[in-house]
Amino acid sequence: MNKWQVVLCSVLFGLPSSVLAEHEGLIAISALTGDQLASYQRTGIGLYRYDNDHDGTRLSQAMLSSRLELDRDWSMHSTVNVHADPSTTIGFSQAYLQYQPLTESRYKLAIKAGGFYPKMSLENPQSGWMSPYNYTNSAINSWLGEEIRTFGVEASIKRPGRQFRSEHSFEGVAAVFKGNDPAGTLLSWRGFALHDRQTTFNERIDFSVPASFSHSQLTKQADYVQPFEEVDGRFGYYVGAHWDYQKRSQFRIYYYDNNGDPSAINTRTGQYAWDTRFLSAAWLYKFTKQTRIIMQLLDGKTAMGKNRGVNNSFYSHFVMLSHKLDQHRLTIRYDYFKVSDHDDWMFDPNQSRGDALTASWRYQLSTQWQVGAEYSVLSSDAQNRPSMGFNERNSQQQLMLSAHWRF
Amino acid sequence: MIRIILLLLTFSPTLMAQKIQVVDQNSQPVANAVVWLKGHSQSPSTEASYTMSQENRAFSPHVLVVPKGANVEFPNLDSIMHHVYSFSKAKHFELKLYRDKPEKPVRFEQTGVVELGCNIHDWMLGYIVVVDSPSFAQTDEQGFVDLDLPEGTFELAIWHDRLSDISEPEITSFNSKNSVLRYQLKQALLPALELSSDEFDDYE
Numbered sequence: 186m187n188k189w190q191v192v193l194c195s196v197l198f199g200l201p202s203s204v205l206a207e208h209e210g211l212i213a214i215s216a217l218t219g220d221q222l223a224s225y226q227r228t229g230i231g232l233y234r235y236d237n238d239h240d241g242t243r244l245s246q247a248m249l250s251s252r253l254e255l256d257r258d259w260s261m262h263s264t265v266n267v268h269a270d271p272s273t274t275i276g277f278s279q280a281y282l283q284y285q286p287l288t289e290s291r292y293k294l295a296i297k298a299g300g301f302y303p304k305m306s307l308e309n310p311q312s313g314w315m316s317p318y319n320y321t322n323s324a325i326n327s328w329l330g331e332e333i334r335t336f337g338v339e340a341s342i343k344r345p346g347r348q349f350r351s352e353h354s355f356e357g358v359a360a361v362f363k364g365n366d367p368a369g370t371l372l373s374w375r376g377f378a379l380h381d382r383q384t385t386f387n388e389r390i391d392f393s394v395p396a397s398f399s400h401s402q403l404t405k406q407a408d409y410v411q412p413f414e415e416v417d418g419r420f421g422y423y424v425g426a427h428w429d430y431q432k433r434s435q436f437r438i439y440y441y442d443n444n445g446d447p448s449a450i451n452t453r454t455g456q457y458a459w460d461t462r463f464l465s466a467a468w469l470y471k472f473t474k475q476t477r478i479i480m481q482l483l484d485g486k487t488a489m490g491k492n493r494g495v496n497n498s499f500y501s502h503f504v505m506l507s508h509k510l511d512q513h514r515l516t517i518r519y520d521y522f523k524v525s526d527h528d529d530w531m532f533d534p535n536q537s538r539g540d541a542l543t544a545s546w547r548y549q550l551s552t553q554w555q556v557g558a559e560y561s562v563l564s565s566d567a568q569n570r571p572s573m574g575f576n577e578r579n580s581q582q583q584l585m586l587s588a589h590w591r592f
Numbered sequence: 593m594i595r596i597i598l599l600l601l602t603f604s605p606t607l608m609a610q611k612i613q614v615v616d617q618n619s620q621p622v623a624n625a626v627v628w629l630k631g632h633s634q635s636p637s638t639e640a641s642y643t644m645s646q647e648n649r650a651f652s653p654h655v656l657v658v659p660k661g662a663n664v665e666f667p668n669l670d671s672i673m674h675h676v677y678s679f680s681k682a683k684h685f686e687l688k689l690y691r692d693k694p695e696k697p698v699r700f701e702q703t704g705v706v707e708l709g710c711n712i713h714d715w716m717l718g719y720i721v722v723v724d725s726p727s728f729a730q731t732d733e734q735g736f737v738d739l740d741l742p743e744g745t746f747e748l749a750i751w752h753d754r755l756s757d758i759s760e761p762e763i764t765s766f767n768s769k770n771s772v773l774r775y776q777l778k779q780a781l782l783p784a785l786e787l788s789s790d791e792f793d794d795y796e
Contacts, residue, residue, distance in 0.1 A: 257688060347715055348714075350785065354715070431785075432715060
């Protein structure tokens with residue numbers, strides 16, 4: 186636990202008892218059949234969270250999401266996650282202060298400061314950035330969950346339809362942040378993956394080391410990523426816009442730029458600053474109260490090294506259809522993902538692509554208990570796999586039964 | 593005190609139950625319009641208890657009519673917290689984040705329209721119409737309302753949350769001799785604000 190986490194804990198637990206608090210917890214246990222390819226979580230090249238050697242009954246989620254009202258306008262939000270894989274860890278995935286003054290103005294201002302997600306996803310609306318749809322997140326939001334987090338200040342201004350007696354609501358969002366410099370590392374050397382494993386603050390993710398790491402140009406790069414680290418001392422930013430129609434159609438568009446200086450490196454941790462920028466557009470449409478479609482598209486670029494020795498573009502989209510029938514929710518999602526290599530380091534191929542189909546059934550037994558099942562198949566290829574002794578192209582599958590307890 | 597009330601009752605004109613229909617500019621019945629008798633000397637009773645709940649992230653009922661001086665409870669039937677407020681001229685108040693039920697009901701002493709909001713859930717919208725009348729009600733699906741009305745000429749106030757100007761009711765004069773009491777709104781009704789919010793819209 187570092188210095189600021191200690192400060193945060195003392196704030197969280199040292200508050201007077203009169204402070205209003207709202208907590209929501211989740212424990213999810215899953216029975217799994219994983220694929221034979223070792224998971225990326227175990228420094229393999231498999232793109233699912235679990236594999237044949239690490240399946241059976243697993244703790245897939247354990248989190249506590251809290252909201253504390255400090256006074257009328259200020260609140261403190263946090264999510265603590267316990268993960269059992271790849272090793273047992275506890276950490277914050279979000280912790281921020283929010284200022285949301287109640288004013289007579291019809292426009293609503295909110296400011297967040299701390300560590301949090303940019304609100305790009307319409308797939309992860311539940312507390313703790315969980316998804317009520319599939320158990321395994323889309324390729325886009327798997328990546329946002331592992332390599333993207335804002336450590337900074339975000340200001341948003343809403344024009345709620347109700348205040349203007351309009352069916353349209355609008356919101357503008359802008360943020361500046363530090364950190365998040367190594368974002369793009371996993372996309373370049375592993376590619377997109379499909380999972381629900383969010384990275385907590387200060388965590389590192391190991392990955393399978395391609396043969397190119399033995400070349401002099403890449404010897405300073407560690408065989409892991411600490412995605413939220415500050416490397417170049419520069420500020421990054423993002424801007425976003427939301428448009429809601431009757432809450433029935435919800436559209437969000439974001440442009441993110443970590444403003445990384447690709448020549449900067451922290452030689453102690455082996456982390457480069459990657460110049461990573463992307464556009465995310467997400468749309469949710471409710472055909473009826475029961476049936477909805479969610480789509481998201483991600484299109485970006487990332488580069489590292491003094492002369493942009495690694496220079497890639499990445500793209501992904503998904504289309505999800507979800508239907509609620511009484512206490513049952515059925516969801517099917519198609520993902521497509523691709524990383525293209527644009528540099529002249531021929532010894533370090535970063536090209537990868539793949540697609541996946543994920544189908545889930547979730548059944549709400551009571552307000553606290555939910556059970557369900559999910560089957561996912563994917564096929565992917567990555568040009569650096571042969572250098573690690575694997576086929577360039579692989580097909581994988583994962584079957585999961587899951588029980589969720591919310592408290 | 594009782595004597596004074598009896599005295600007042602003696603001099604008050606007798607009220608008789610009558611049916612009134614409210615229709616829009618296309619002569620279609622208007623449901624959920626608020627109708628009350630204006631300028632009646634009898635003071636409204638404030639003893640009844642009134643409730644404006646928050647249920648499934650919405651105000652329930654959407655529109656509540658209360659007599660001037662009424663106490664209104666604001667129970668929160670959801671498992672999440674709400675932060676109810678109003679900046680309306682008729683009542684400025686705020687119920688800081690709470691679950692279950694606030695300690696005290698809110699007293700509405702000024703007539704007018706009170707627009708309710710929730711600081712956490714932007715789309716929540718509700719109204720409390722505070723009237724200075726013992727005789728008030730809301731129209732049913734066919735636009736009908738049953739009111740206790742005096743004999744002779746009297747004034748009725750009609751209000752709906754989809755009027756283009758919700759700050760004031762429309763006023764009309766009636767004579768009880770008319771066999772059919774029917775009122776056509778002068779203003780066109782705005783389209784209903786349909787907000788199909790659900791449990792996943794909470795965390796935005």
